[in-house]
Amino acid sequence: LTKNVPMFVCTMAYPTVPCPLHVFEPRYRLMIRRSMETGTKQFGMCISDPQNGFADYGCMLQIRNVHFLPDGRSVVDTVGGKRFRVLRRGMKDGYCTADIEYLEDVKVC
Numbered sequence: 001l002t003k004n005v006p007m008f009v010c011t012m013a014y015p016t017v018p019c020p021l022h023v024f025e026p027r028y029r030l031m032i033r034r035s036m037e038t039g040t041k042q043f044g045m046c047i048s049d050p051q052n053g054f055a056d057y058g059c060m061l062q063i064r065n066v067h068f069l070p071d072g073r074s075v076v077d078t079v080g081g082k083r084f085r086v087l088r089r090g091m092k093d094g095y096c097t098a099d100i101e102y103l104e105d106v107k108v109c
Contacts, residue, residue: 009047015083020075020076022074043061083102
């Protein structure tokens with residue numbers, strides 16, 4: 001998943017670290033639903049940037065579980081995956097998207 005990756009612009013996420021989310025905005029509710037329906041069960045997380053909309057670097061989040069509430073909100077249990085760099089920004093149905101490249105960590109011996 002490197003093209004038109006859905007972006008959740010919110011907080012900082014880190015590899016291997018759980019990131020529970022309370023999703024209530026219609027655009028992100030749609031994004032989560034699509035991530036589940038397409039089977040990717042993942043999306044990018046970046047912090048906000050006043051000039052570009054969102055930061056140049058972020059972390060993929062893997063959806064472990066989603067609890068849909070009767071009013072349309074959801075509680076999403078995610079965990080951080082790979083870090084990435086944003087190559088190109090886009091928009092789809094109100095939420096941000098990006099073309100990304102994954103970053104490789106240097107192993108410490």
